[in-house]
Amino acid sequence: MILGLVNAPQARRLRLGVLLSWPMLSLLGLGGIPFILLLRISVAPHDPNGMWMPGVTLHAYGALAEPELLGALFDSVEMAVIVGAISVGLGFPLTYLITRMRRRLQVVWLVFLLATLSLSDVLIAFSWQVMLSKRIGLSNIFVALGLMSAPESLTPSSGAVIACLVYLVLPFTVLTLFPVLSRLNYDLIEAARTLGASPWRAFASVVVPLTKGPAMIAFVMAMVLTVGTYVPPLVLGRPQHWPMAVLIGSTALAGHDLPGASAMSMLLLAATVLLAIGAAQAARTRLRKS
Amino acid sequence: MTDRNLPGSHSNQSGKGRTSRRAVLRGAGIAAAALSMPFIRPVHAADRSLKVATFGGYFEHMFAEHIYPAFAKATGIAVQSIEQPEGAQFMFQLNEANKAGAPPMDICCCDPVQVLRGRAQNLWRGFDPARIPNFSQLSSKFQASQPAFDNIAAMSWYMTFVINPDELKPAPESWAVLWDEHPNAWGIESGSVSPILEIAATIHFGGIDLLSTQEGIDKVIGKIAELKGNVKLWWQDEGTMQTALVNDEVAGGTYMHDTAMVMIKNGTPVRSIFPKEGAVENTNFWCQPSASTKIDEALEFLNFSCTPEAQELIARFVGSAPVIDRGKLNLTDQEFTAVSSDGPSIQTATQARYQFTDYIERQFTKMVTS
Numbered sequence: 001m002i003l004g005l006v007n008a009p010q011a012r013r014l015r016l017g018v019l020l021s022w023p024m025l026s027l028l029g030l031g032g033i034p035f036i037l038l039l040r041i042s043v044a045p046h047d048p049n050g051m052w053m054p055g056v057t058l059h060a061y062g063a064l065a066e067p068e069l070l071g072a073l074f075d076s077v078e079m080a081v082i083v084g085a086i087s088v089g090l091g092f093p094l095t096y097l098i099t100r101m102r103r104r105l106q107v108v109w110l111v112f113l114l115a116t117l118s119l120s121d122v123l124i125a126f127s128w129q130v131m132l133s134k135r136i137g138l139s140n141i142f143v144a145l146g147l148m149s150a151p152e153s154l155t156p157s158s159g160a161v162i163a164c165l166v167y168l169v170l171p172f173t174v175l176t177l178f179p180v181l182s183r184l185n186y187d188l189i190e191a192a193r194t195l196g197a198s199p200w201r202a203f204a205s206v207v208v209p210l211t212k213g214p215a216m217i218a219f220v221m222a223m224v225l226t227v228g229t230y231v232p233p234l235v236l237g238r239p240q241h242w243p244m245a246v247l248i249g250s251t252a253l254a255g256h257d258l259p260g261a262s263a264m265s266m267l268l269l270a271a272t273v274l275l276a277i278g279a280a281q282a283a284r285t286r287l288r289k290s
Numbered sequence: 291m292t293d294r295n296l297p298g299s300h301s302n303q304s305g306k307g308r309t310s311r312r313a314v315l316r317g318a319g320i321a322a323a324a325l326s327m328p329f330i331r332p333v334h335a336a337d338r339s340l341k342v343a344t345f346g347g348y349f350e351h352m353f354a355e356h357i358y359p360a361f362a363k364a365t366g367i368a369v370q371s372i373e374q375p376e377g378a379q380f381m382f383q384l385n386e387a388n389k390a391g392a393p394p395m396d397i398c399c400c401d402p403v404q405v406l407r408g409r410a411q412n413l414w415r416g417f418d419p420a421r422i423p424n425f426s427q428l429s430s431k432f433q434a435s436q437p438a439f440d441n442i443a444a445m446s447w448y449m450t451f452v453i454n455p456d457e458l459k460p461a462p463e464s465w466a467v468l469w470d471e472h473p474n475a476w477g478i479e480s481g482s483v484s485p486i487l488e489i490a491a492t493i494h495f496g497g498i499d500l501l502s503t504q505e506g507i508d509k510v511i512g513k514i515a516e517l518k519g520n521v522k523l524w525w526q527d528e529g530t531m532q533t534a535l536v537n538d539e540v541a542g543g544t545y546m547h548d549t550a551m552v553m554i555k556n557g558t559p560v561r562s563i564f565p566k567e568g569a570v571e572n573t574n575f576w577c578q579p580s581a582s583t584k585i586d587e588a589l590e591f592l593n594f595s596c597t598p599e600a601q602e603l604i605a606r607f608v609g610s611a612p613v614i615d616r617g618k619l620n621l622t623d624q625e626f627t628a629v630s631s632d633g634p635s636i637q638t639a640t641q642a643r644y645q646f647t648d649y650i651e652r653q654f655t656k657m658v659t660s
Contacts, residue, residue, distance in 0.1 A: 048647065049410040051382050068659045126533055133537035153539050156523065239480070239524050239658040247655060250526065253377040254481045255651030256407075 042262035060263035076243035084223035091173030216283035346373035393579035414440035424596035441575035445610035448569035453542030477543035480524035482651035485570035
């Protein structure tokens with residue numbers, strides 16, 4: 001009825017608008033409403049018996065200045081940057097290799113990487129705990145190879161947490177880089193090689209500039225996926241390096257302090273947004289320069 | 291009209307074709323109904339039912355397999371077993387559901403702090419003592435008078451000194467061994483729920499009374515901080531500690547006696563030790579959300595739970611310690627020592643844990659992460 005009153009291009013625009021508005025609305029609903037609730041709870045007075053009390057206070061935000069919370073925030077960010085860098089550092093050559101394989105092998109690799117995504121992070125963290133243990137862990141293989149004198153436990157340690165997180169994030173990195181690297185024009189590399197560039201030189205001066213943008217996106221995604229991680233640091237890490245998410249969990253679930261945990265979540269969220277914006281900005285500046 | 295859009299249906303088929311397919315479906319429906327008929331209980335039995343929630347996993351399976359059938363046999367009331375989560379989220383969810391008039395269970399299993407929290411929120415229904423005559427069978431400490439008669443002791447469980455005998459020789463007799471020179475040896479539960487608070491208070495300050503003030507809590511946490519060099523694993527999830535015990539990652543630590551007994555049954559060479567000062571005793575209580583309408587059935591269940599027969603079944607199959615004195619129970623020495631001990635026990639500092647939850651959690655986190 002309404003469409004009958006407007007002309008054809010307007011009607012098309014209107015239809016398109018209606019079609020496109022529902023993902024926008026659902027995004028607002030699914031992301032916006034929980035965010036507003038979190039914000040509301042973070043400024044509510046703490047209720048030792050229930051969730052929170054009516055009223056407004058900034059008490060929970062005042063408590064954020066504690067050194068152990070700022071330390072945990074720093075640990076979250078540091079861990080995210082390290083895991084992001086390693087996963088791109090490993091994921092890039094891996095994806096490059098996969099794209100150079102036969103079609104059938106490529107499919108096998110992609111299916112394998114996709115399949116690891118179906119495992120729960122709880123299961124993966126426990127598997128790493130067993131794999132790094134003294135009794136049946138990796139160190140026994142090192143002993144058999146003569147690299148170590150006696151088996152020892154490799155957890156809890158930051159290395160264990162980072163290894164587990166890289167395992168969790170790597171498939172995302174590869175799947176992000178795969179479309180770009182598989183569409184790469186290899187004639188350009190061959191041209192560089194014909195003109196006398198070494199393989200490394202050809203890679204550095206042709207492949208890297210062409211794929212910088214997507215590599216940065218993969219890096220930012222790996223960081224964002226890592227910054228809120230909970231289970232691997234809890235199972236494999238030392239308390240001194242527990243990231244913010246672990247402290248949020250214990251504040252809410254064991255400490256029964258939802259406003260405190262919500263304020264901590266807002267801080268982590270702000271840090272994540274700043275981190276993502278910073279990385280994107282850095283990528284843009286670099287791209288403009290190159 | 292109805293089946294035109296179904297995948298695999300053919301809209302150009304004749305009416306006869308559709309009718310015959312419907313006939314097949316109708317036939318299948320009748321057959322299914324006929325097949326399921328023997329399992330339909332008489333209406334009055336379906337009316338007499340109760341939803342009971344316990345902590346998930348092995349615990350809940352054992353209740354569903356051994357305890358509820360015995361109750362159903364004794365009373366004719368069928369129990370639907372529900373898994374309930376642990377931690378704060380359970381209370382948050384239950385409170386909201388109860389306010390909405392639809393609690394997911396008629397009876398739930400609470401730790402003593404949850405009993406107090408629920409009471410402060412008017413979450414629990416008060417019981418009529420006259421309707422639970424077996425209440426007098428419980429051990430005297432579970433009959434102590436309270437501000438409200440809204441909970442009934444269900445079962446107890448102990449946090450013991452669980453060790454790997456190959457890694458720790460000789461086996462410890464006292465909790466004081468935790469503070470001896472054993473670098474990177476222990477797995478200790480972390481956070482405000484940890485029994486290490488009561489253990490440290492008992493070993494170093496003569497009892498749990500010190501935990502009733504913030505200054506006292508600071509002192510106790512200061513003593514726990516001395517353990518940091520000895521603790522390899524500050525665990526929050528029991529699965530982490532279990533994996534660590536199975537893989538020789540830790541020589542020992544604080545762990546649940548009942549879970550350790552299941553591990554031993556499954557072939558893991560651990561030992562669960564009741565130290566001379568006592569293991570830390572925790573008790574779970576049955577509570578009824580006030581919006582549950584199954585009042586009579588709930589009272590019958592609570593009365594059943596207070597019988598020696600029910601407590602014997604709980605000891606034998608669930609692996610929890612009975613809340614009735616040993617003299618009234620028909621348990622062999624082996625059955626009793628598998629779940630409990632005649633020695634002293636360290637009581638949980640319930641009031642302190644209720645009053646200072648967030649303070650203890652904050653101070654503990656500060657200590658452990660620094």
